Amino acid sequence: MVDTIVFLVAAVICLTGALGVILARNPVHSALMLVMTLFGVAVQFVSQEAHFLAAVQVIVYAGAIVVLFLFVIMLLGVDTAQNLEIGVLPAQKWAALCFGIGSLALTGYIILAVDNPVTGRPGLGGAIDETANVRLLARSLFSNYVYAFELTSLLLVIAVIGAVVLARKPAKELPDEAGR
Amino acid sequence: MIVTTSWYLVLGALLFIIGGVGLLIRRNPLIMLMCVELMLNGINLSFVAFSRALGDIGGQTVVFFVLVVAAAEVVVGLGLIVAILRRAPGSTADDLSVLKG
Amino acid sequence: MVELVWLIPTLPLVGFLFLLLAGSRLGEPKAGWLATAASACSFVVAFVVFLGLLTRTGDNRSFEQVLFDWLPVGSLNVEAGFLVDPLSMTMALFVTGVGTLIHLYSVGYMHGDPKFSKFFLYLNLFLFSMLMLVLGNNLVITFLGWEGVGTCSYLLISFWHKKDSAATAGKKAFVTNRVGDWGFMIAMFLLWSSIGTLTYTEIAQSSPMATVTGTAVSLLLFVAAAGKSAQLPLYVWLPDAMEGPTPVSAMVHAATMVTSGVYLLVRMNHVLTSDALIVIAVVGAATALFAALAAVAQQDIKKVLAYSTVSQLGYMFLAIGSGAYVAAIFHVITHAFFKALLFLGSGSVIHGMHDEQDMKKMGALRSLMPITAGTFIIGWLAIAGVPPFSGFWSKDEILLAAWEQPNIGPILWVVGLVTALLTAYYMSRQVFLVFFGDKRWDDGVQPHESPWTMTLPLCILAVAAAMGGLLNLPVVADWLYLEHFLEPIFSHPHHFVSSSTTKIILAIIAVLAGFVGIGVATAVWLLHRVKADRLEPKVFENAMYIDATYSKVVGGVGQKAFEMISNADKKYVDGAINQIGKSTIRLGVMMRPLQSGYMRNYAIGITIGGLALLIWIVAGAS
Numbered sequence: 001m002v003d004t005i006v007f008l009v010a011a012v013i014c015l016t017g018a019l020g021v022i023l024a025r026n027p028v029h030s031a032l033m034l035v036m037t038l039f040g041v042a043v044q045f046v047s048q049e050a051h052f053l054a055a056v057q058v059i060v061y062a063g064a065i066v067v068l069f070l071f072v073i074m075l076l077g078v079d080t081a082q083n084l085e086i087g088v089l090p091a092q093k094w095a096a097l098c099f100g101i102g103s104l105a106l107t108g109y110i111i112l113a114v115d116n117p118v119t120g121r122p123g124l125g126g127a128i129d130e131t132a133n134v135r136l137l138a139r140s141l142f143s144n145y146v147y148a149f150e151l152t153s154l155l156l157v158i159a160v161i162g163a164v165v166l167a168r169k170p171a172k173e174l175p176d177e178a179g180r
Numbered sequence: 181m182i183v184t185t186s187w188y189l190v191l192g193a194l195l196f197i198i199g200g201v202g203l204l205i206r207r208n209p210l211i212m213l214m215c216v217e218l219m220l221n222g223i224n225l226s227f228v229a230f231s232r233a234l235g236d237i238g239g240q241t242v243v244f245f246v247l248v249v250a251a252a253e254v255v256v257g258l259g260l261i262v263a264i265l266r267r268a269p270g271s272t273a274d275d276l277s278v279l280k281g
Numbered sequence: 282m283v284e285l286v287w288l289i290p291t292l293p294l295v296g297f298l299f300l301l302l303a304g305s306r307l308g309e310p311k312a313g314w315l316a317t318a319a320s321a322c323s324f325v326v327a328f329v330v331f332l333g334l335l336t337r338t339g340d341n342r343s344f345e346q347v348l349f350d351w352l353p354v355g356s357l358n359v360e361a362g363f364l365v366d367p368l369s370m371t372m373a374l375f376v377t378g379v380g381t382l383i384h385l386y387s388v389g390y391m392h393g394d395p396k397f398s399k400f401f402l403y404l405n406l407f408l409f410s411m412l413m414l415v416l417g418n419n420l421v422i423t424f425l426g427w428e429g430v431g432t433c434s435y436l437l438i439s440f441w442h443k444k445d446s447a448a449t450a451g452k453k454a455f456v457t458n459r460v461g462d463w464g465f466m467i468a469m470f471l472l473w474s475s476i477g478t479l480t481y482t483e484i485a486q487s488s489p490m491a492t493v494t495g496t497a498v499s500l501l502l503f504v505a506a507a508g509k510s511a512q513l514p515l516y517v518w519l520p521d522a523m524e525g526p527t528p529v530s531a532m533v534h535a536a537t538m539v540t541s542g543v544y545l546l547v548r549m550n551h552v553l554t555s556d557a558l559i560v561i562a563v564v565g566a567a568t569a570l571f572a573a574l575a576a577v578a579q580q581d582i583k584k585v586l587a588y589s590t591v592s593q594l595g596y597m598f599l600a601i602g603s604g605a606y607v608a609a610i611f612h613v614i615t616h617a618f619f620k621a622l623l624f625l626g627s628g629s630v631i632h633g634m635h636d637e638q639d640m641k642k643m644g645a646l647r648s649l650m651p652i653t654a655g656t657f658i659i660g661w662l663a664i665a666g667v668p669p670f671s672g673f674w675s676k677d678e679i680l681l682a683a684w685e686q687p688n689i690g691p692i693l694w695v696v697g698l699v700t701a702l703l704t705a706y707y708m709s710r711q712v713f714l715v716f717f718g719d720k721r722w723d724d725g726v727q728p729h730e731s732p733w734t735m736t737l738p739l740c741i742l743a744v745a746a747a748m749g750g751l752l753n754l755p756v757v758a759d760w761l762y763l764e765h766f767l768e769p770i771f772s773h774p775h776h777f778v779s780s781s782t783t784k785i786i787l788a789i790i791a792v793l794a795g796f797v798g799i800g801v802a803t804a805v806w807l808l809h810r811v812k813a814d815r816l817e818p819k820v821f822e823n824a825m826y827i828d829a830t831y832s833k834v835v836g837g838v839g840q841k842a843f844e845m846i847s848n849a850d851k852k853y854v855d856g857a858i859n860q861i862g863k864s865t866i867r868l869g870v871m872m873r874p875l876q877s878g879y880m881r882n883y884a885i886g887i888t889i890g891g892l893a894l895l896i897w898i899v900a901g902a903s
Binding site: 050093103 | 229235
């Protein structure tokens with residue numbers, strides 16, 4: 001009973017936020033709607049007993065990424081300049097429509113026509129038992145997925161360097177030839 | 181009505197679809213990036229649902245990695261957007277058509 | 282000693298390569314001596330191999346030496362190999378022997394020519410090709426040599442290529458030979474598809490083919506032989522080939538290349554069917570008569586000999602058609618001797634008369650060119666069939682074989698007899714016009730005898746032409762050396778069935794016909810008793826206008842047909858390929874708008890594509 005209510009409330013929050021992201025005129029509003037969605041998803045994580053992930057979601061996604069978005073929006077001053085104006089390219093509207101309706105139909109079909117949508121099998125991770133979620137996740141991360149873990153740390157370093165290089169102000173052109 | 185795995189999967193799918201439609205519709209590059217984040221979130225939700233249904237912690241580990249990579253991606257993406265919009269303020273995704281064939 | 286067979290064609294090849302690289306540096310006359318030495322060494326090796334073959338007995342006289350597998354394709358294995366057996370060694374011996382003499386002669390004849398070393402280069406290449414032709418152990422090696430001699434013939438005929446007529450003659454020879462080559466190739470294909478092998482030893486042991494296939498193969502091989510050996514209707518290139526230097530005419534178009542057709546048919550005697558043999562005999566006889574008639578009215582000293590060659594080749598095919606292969610080979614050998622002699626003699630005359638070739642401008646040369654005249658007369662007697670010179674024995678054997686031909690023997694014999702009469706007549710005419718009578722040349726021309734390099738071969742050949750009959754005298758069975766030697770080659774050896782009386786009577790009639798011909802010629806040309814005009818109608822001189830007809834047909838209707846085909850090729854075949862290219866470009870132009878450059882359009886592609894893929898997977902799984 002409680003589960004159902006929690007789910008439904010969180011689902012409403014998620015979907016409202018999502019629709020808000022794509023429909024809001026002001027980018028700042030979009031960002032705030034995104035935060036709402038992220039919180040909703042975190043609640044869903046908790047209800048599925050993925051506690052660590054819920055915490056990380058709030059801290060990293062909502063706390064860092066969206067903040068970063070807001071920084072850039074404010075920095076570039078796009079908050080007032082943009083309007084919705086759904087796409088000049090004519091194909092986009094119809095494509096979006098096709099995609100949306102098609103995907104919805106597919107989802108509906110799968111849910112209704114397929115008995116058990118879960119067709120996969122347990123993989124590398126290791127079974128979920130009575131141990132705490134964090135401990136389980138840590139054990140899996142540092143044994144089975146340790147290579148991926150190291151590589152992602154490398155990825156983060158690369159991303160940082162890349163962002164610094166990309167966002168630099170262009171070097172001042174030396175006044176060499178006359179007239180340049 | 182108990183909440184089964186399918187409910188979460190539907191929710192994840194809906195988030196994904198909404199993100200996808202937004203990506204196709206909007207022109208502002210920042211909002212397009214936010215729609216990508218929406219899609220990723222939908223996927224994360226599906227992964228966790230499967231992890232619970234199959235009793236395997238691997239699904240959650242993958243979500244962990246998706247989170248990390250999404251963070252890195254946003255960092256670089258925003259750097260790009262800053263670089264582009266600094267040169268041509270007020271440009272949209274449609275103005276970046278130098279690779280026209 | 283028979284293992285040395287690979288040296289026989291290699292020596293001229295080495296000579297060719299050496300001259301190719303260093304010929305112009307060697308210059309005259311060293312290039313000539315080098316080529317002659319290569320040829321002479323080849324003859325020596327051929328003789329050694331021949332002796333090695335003689336030490337073996339009867340059925341063991343077949344030695345194959347395989348150098349390497351040339352074309353192993355599926356079930357067909359074509360080797361690069363040589364076959365040493367009586368037939369190939371007979372051919373190799375006289376090819377190298379006469380070839381060496383002609384090389385020596387050319388040193389004198391081509392003196393002063395700016396392309397001296399190139400001439401010997403071509404001659405050595407020709408010798409190599411001819412030796413590959415006769416020594417090869419399968420049809421493909423023979424074909425290699427076949428094409429090689431055709432090419433060398435073209436190169437040598439148009440040796441003085443700045444002269445238009447020479448260049449055209451070379452082309453004509455090559456193109457006409459090509460028609461024959463077509464026959465050769467189709468015959469090879471048919472032969473392989475029905476027997477499954479192209480090697481001579483295996484063909485000789487194979488079971489007979491279906492009659493239709495066998496006749497087809499035989500006739501196609503005869504087409505090839507007709508092209509190379511200038512039979513009707515493919516003879517037209519040989520009279521024009523006289524544009525080449527006289528040693529070429531002697532070597533290529535008298536002694537060696539033109540006999541390769543005869544060699545081919547004799548080698549393939551196992552597959553020739555009796556129906557095809559009749560056709561061969563008829564065509565051979567017809568050619569012999571036709572060419573003899575044409576020779577009667579020629580004015581050029583070399584053209585007479587050219588038509589004479591065609592006629593004598595006709596005799597050889599007549600022999601083959603009557604089943605007497607040994608007689609054909611015998612005539613090949615004797616013909617090589619006396620025809621080369623005659624050609625070299627005429628070359629000597631031309632050289633002495635400072636390149637005058639019209640017989641009407643010669644006469645009374647026998648005192649001024651005694652050696653040439655003497656040897657020429659011996660050659661004349663040989664070809665006219667006067668005993669005991671070599672030509673009598675071989676021609677007589679052919680006429681006997683023709684008489685015994687089961688279906689139309691007597692008719693063939695009559696044709697051969699008339700041809701013999703005509704042969705005697707026109708050769709006598711030539712001798713009287715050139716060497717006897719009054720001098721008719723212009724003032725300022727001082728005829729002289731030729732140098733020793735030219736007269737020595739003449740003498741050697743004269744001896745051969747005189748004594749060649751000893752190879753196969755039918756008087757006593759033991760003296761039939763050639764026949765016994767060649768016996769292992771044939772699957773159905775030919776035996777003469779007439780009684781001795783018949784043979785003697787036929788021989789006497791043939792000799793009488795020869796004397797009648799000589800007598801008529803004497804009356805007309807030596808004693809001037811009878812007027813010559815009626816004996817030289819224009820029809821004969823232009824060889825029944827066959828050649829002119831070819832030119833009209835091929836040049837007129839043929840030209841139009843070829844142009845039509847060429848245009849159709851340009852329009853349709855090339856057009857189709859171009860259309861493919863153009864349509865590719867058009868397709869690209871149509872696909873261009875896909876690359877709009879807009880990121881969101883590409884996003885469409887990704888999302889819709891992903892969706893489609895998902896739908897497909899779900900549909901496939903359910």
